[in-house]
Amino acid sequence: MIILQALVNGIVSGTLLAVPAIGFTAMFAVLRFPNFSVSGVATLGAFAGYLAYGAGLQMAGSLAAAFVVAGIAGLAFDKMAHLPLIKQGALPAAIASIATGLILENVVRLAFGNEPRGYDRPIARDVFIGEIRVSPQQIETMGLALLLMLLVFAALAFTRIGKAMRASADNPELAALKGIRPERIATLASFVGMGLVGVGGMLLGLDSSIDPLTGTRILLSLFAAAVLGGLGSAPGAVLGAFLIGMAEELSVLVVGSQYRAAVGFIAILVVLTLRPRGLLGERAY
């Protein structure tokens, strides 16, 4: 029974991880470099949502605030720091993104201090479904995350701009020939991807707490989820997030919680060794 409970817990944390993982992988698909500034952007999004929620905005409004602030900040850093370097290759841009992540983290620290903060949401006792314990709040948060994912997938599948994004990710030259302007798609991918990362930061903070290191804590799991599913693949990121979430919770039972970080590293190692394209391949939608 405890294994089942751990799996349920893993699904919950996997769902929350999936939102920023989609953002991360979508940016990789279009911009072709791993943007590690997601750690700082997730933190920024969490704090933007926190301020909006504290100011009286409802959940949807606060999530929108987290999305917009994180999207704008992420886009600005991409334009100013990462994309100018991409001509030199993915590595310089990735390294620059580590630096911008640190900058954002410290900007948040400067503005809010180090103390952890919590969203002013009532903490409710868990409810039992059979013998499985679930938290009403986590169900709500999970529902929000699932709704967001549905919206993203619907946008990618059915809207003109979503199709343009996919086309540009699959073959930028061919897409350009068809009149899709790559820089416009890059701007959109940057904004939406970072927006999702910001929302992810807020969703993760809703049930726990937020501080300047909120994003840094999830960076490894997030990257592992994206690599496991296949960098550049949005459904892959979701699958990867679920698998990483469940593996991390199950690892608590087997080797102890202190080795949780190893789960992410092992996942990256195994995938890069045996199936470098990830479970769902590089560009599957």
Added chain:
Amino acid sequence: MNTIRIGRRTALAGGVAALASPAVVRAQADPIKLATLTPLTGAGGPYGPVMAKAAASVVEEVNKAGGVLGRRIVLVSEDDQTNPEAAVRAARKLIDVDKVSAIMGTWASSVTTAVAPLCWESKTFLCTVSGADSITLLPHQGFLIRTQPNSRLQVTRVGEFILSLGAKKAFTMIPQTPFTQSTFDVLNQVLPKGGCTHQSLIYDDKKTTYRTEVDQALRTSPDVILANGYTPDTVVLLKDLYRAGFKGKILGFAYSINQKLVDQVGQPEVVEGVYTFAPSPAEGSSAFEKAKAASGSANPDPYTCQVYDHINLVLMAIANGKAATGEAIKENIRKATVSGGKQVDNAVDGIKEIMAGGKVDYAGASGPCDFDEKGDILDCKFRYDQIKAGKFTLVKIA
């Protein structure tokens, strides 16, 4: 803008004059350099800035009164980020670039463990507030003191307190820290003597939820849970314990379960009845009052009081040793608390007495500040509080 022109001849003449003057004259112009290395960011972030401020205030007072050995003191403050790697970089800068003779205020045990070898190898004196037993067991050659009671002493008292709560089954939830193993060892010794079983779990302090860990703990039906992490992870842990419907008693260290945690949890019933435990500063002593003023806080935390003591002790050691080297501080740090000496509660009075040829017995803001040969303090009081309706209420100081 006016510019002062110094010709080659003038510069040469000045340089020759400076070199020709007696060494002591030049030395007097050199300030004494000391440093605080506190966690301005990271998990210890709520404490480090106040600690650094208290030390800076003491230095300001002493400088106003003429300094030590006729020299001004310069206090360099660096951030250890509650992170051993960052702390080592900062310590290297303090030792190699600033050339400080003492570093004060390292907070996390992992930080102190990483920084200590740099200090003893460079003969820089290190004063720490970290609790892990292993720290004073390092081959520090006397270049280290700590004002925090070691974790063995602290955890022994925690164990005794758990027994006094009538516990029969205790469970410890703790992240991986240098004091994790000694915590288990001590509790496994102390608790069974009082008829209480003890089980434990190490968790990852970077997780955003501890539901599975809580499930594992609750499977053993504990009546007391020792939540032994830092503030950010303890917030998550306490929420998850509440959600899981845990009805037993919860106990934690006051460095993590503090007013900030209560405010942050935001819902009093989640933390209702939680006990906290801390080495107690010497509340009511005159040094404690001075630490209040130095830190600008009406209720300075134990670490701030300890850093207040560090800087006072180091400055008096320099006065006693008539030299501002790490070696001199090491040889004289215990001479600031000589029984029978003049009772003082600050370095300004202490230095005055020492320079007049007297002996001093410093009674600090954190306690008596007497150290054994390993660098551990010999005596300290402990304070137990319980959270009631979101407020900390004193249970006892013993």
